[in-house]
Amino acid sequence: MLFPQRIVSVLLPQPLPEPFDYLLPDGLEASPGDFVVVPLGPRELIGVVWAVKAGPPSRPLKAVIETIPAAPNLPEATRTFIDRASKYVCTPPGNLLAMTMRSREALEDAPTERLVVASGEAPGRLTPAREKVLAEAGAPVAPADLARAAGVSSGVVKGLVDAGALTIVERTLDPPFELPDADRTGKPLTADQQAAAAMLSDFVRERAYRPALLDGITGSGKTEVYFEAIAAALRDDPEAQVLVLLPEIALTQAVMQRFEDRFGAVPAEWHSAAGSKARRRAWREVAAGRARIVVGARSALFLPFHNLRLIVVDEEHDGSYKQEEGVIYQARDLAVLRAHIGACPVILASATPSLETLANAKSGRYAHLKLKARPGTARLPDILLADMRLHPPEKDRWISPPLVAAMEETLAAGEQTLLYLNRRGYAPLVLCKACGERLKAPDTNSWLTEHRYSGMLVCHLTGFTMRKPSHCPSCGAEGSLAGVGPGVERLAEETRQRFPSARVEVFSSDTASTPEALLDLVTRMEEGAIDILIGTQIAAKGHNFPKLTLVGAIDADSGLKGGDLRAGERTFQLLQQVAGRAGRADRPGRAMIQTYSPESPAIALLAAGDRDAFMESELESRELMGFPPFGRLGSVILAAGSSEQADEWARAFGAAQPNASGVEVWGPAPAPITVLRGRHRRRFLVRSERNVDLSAFLSAWKSRVKLPPSVRVALDVEPYSFM
DSSP: OOOOOEEEEEEOSSSOSSOEEEEOOTTOOOOTTOEEEEEETTEEEEEEEEEEEESOOSSOOOBOOEEOTTSOOOOHHHHHHHHHHHHHHTSOHHHHHHHHTOOGGGGSOOOEEEEEEEOSOOOSSOOHHHHHHHHHOOSOBOHHHHHHHHTSOHHHHHHHHHTTSEEEEEEESSOOOOOOOTTSOOOOOOHHHHHHHHHHHHHHHHTSOEEEEEEEOTTSOHHHHHHHHHHHHHHHOTTOEEEEEOSOHHHHHHHHHHHHHHHSSOOEEESTTSOHHHHHHHHHHHHTTOOOEEEEOGGGGGSOOSSEEEEEEETTTOGGGEEOSSSOEEHHHHHHHHHHHHTOEEEEEESSOOHHHHHHHHTTSSEEEEEOSOSTTOOOOEEEEEETTTSOOOTTOOSOHHHHHHHHHHHHTTOEEEEEOOOOSSBSEEEETTTOOBOBOTTSSOBOEEETTTTEEEOTTTOOEEEOOSBOTTTOOBTOEEEESOOHHHHHHHHHHHOTTSOEEEESTTTSOSHHHHHHHHHHHHTTOOSEEEEOGGGSSSOOOTTEEEEEETTTTGGGOSSOTTHHHHHHHHHHHHHTTSSOSSSOOEEEEEESOTTSHHHHHHHHTOHHHHHHHHHHHHHHHTOTTSEEEEEEEEEESSHHHHHHHHHHHHHTOOOOTTEEEEEEEEEEEEEETTEEEEEEEEEEETTSOHHHHHHHHHHTOOOOTTOEEEEEESOSOOO
């Protein structure tokens, strides 16, 4: 009797469009979600079984080499998420599997360490050295550490092991995370907070897909509200898992203590700053279902959750949720998709919701929960405008006279100031005063930023770094290179000159580049050890500084320049977020916005405190143009080694676009950053009606053109950057 051959479809973490079929040899068993080793050309790769089929095969197939018994099964919900997300973001599913398999070490047996502990048995011969060791032997300890503590050689410890007086025990290096206590008492809630928490808790207990916008002003206690929803999920299901997404690592460090205070346990962390050991432990514990609360950056969405019962996207409006390179995706949108697949609620929390989320809430697709006041005596800061046309700063200075006066008052009162400028380094542009040359990164149309603290010129787009030269590389003039415009370092220089007795610090990704440095700076600011903090966007989000009563926004109009359809929305959100850092405790706060365009809607309505009017204005203009959220946008970027090749293939690509109603294609045109890393870029923008499957249109368009290997194409659904 002939038995049918068993065939497994295996998805590999490679840019491949679909799973490959392999024979499953006799003696091997595999189910969907199992990790296996298979051949691909001359290599052996780890992949995931996507399906099991009965033979016979239609063509000769290679065989699975082995299964990986130590690896957990990749849950069905994760596999479905990979399939559906890959179609939405127009990327092969293997690329998303590669993101899921970020920690290959987690597929192996958990590493252990050998420890020794007293057995209670007396050794045959008791010497003074052995007595010292037994006196120190308490809890399990590494043999070398025990010998060091007793002041003896490692041979004495080994002798006691051989004599049976010490027992060797093995302990995993990746212990489970502590279980959170959902019944610990949280902070007292206001009536509005209680109502929002009750509704979100009801959503959790329904065990169904329920998206909700938690819309609360800065400092209104949104975190305490979604803590109650997390507690409800943990109480409702003893094996529930919760994912909380944060846009910045800096926020992760600040929030972890709040989680521990509320639930009595530190959550699992997942972000780029976590080391390989921490990622290995987190991945394995998530896959085993033992990591109950996970706090992470956007990539945490791809962790293999077995029982995901709630997703929270904090600061859902933040642009950091959009990944612009590699796999291009918007984590907020994929979080909603993941919640739909897992039939669980997703909470989108923000003081300044994105227009897309706000439109969904207004239409009833999302529940809309509002927090309109700060708890206790705290209230929103007054927002004042410093019209730079009427009150210009002195030459080569950047702080206006009204803001200088406000800073003097704040210092005299023993309170803190935050100056916000979203430019790293000393100066965003370096030019030659002799010939006018503007220094750019090699093979890139991107200006070099001067970092005076380090004496380096840096391209923040590509990472290129060089020492600032003493001569102009174009004309050779000596000492002619000058920084133009302010960065946070230059602003700090001016601040120290104006206020020599003040304690001034810079808060940016350059000065606080590790989680430990971030936590140290935030802690010192919270404790009042800093008088004036000068920060980039990293300082504008989620921090709670009790003595901070003045915020000054330098060059607040810069985000309004250019043709970005989200420029006004982003400017309003950032300025409202940074202004909201002031007056969060019992001291009233104020924010001063330096502007050359006080009449622009984003600035004028911010000062008036009328967020809803601004959002309505933006929604009306978007609807008139058919832009998101009333239409859809896509972007196609072609990159080639020369300008001529880029033009040639952009024309060929444009000629191949599919015929589709409800779709407009603009371009090709040179991208604003025309040359990046030596590649010349051409861009198409695509606008469609909301009922058009834009992802399918873009994928079909790409499939119609066979590009040479030297020409690359990137598809972006709902682009956020237009560079």
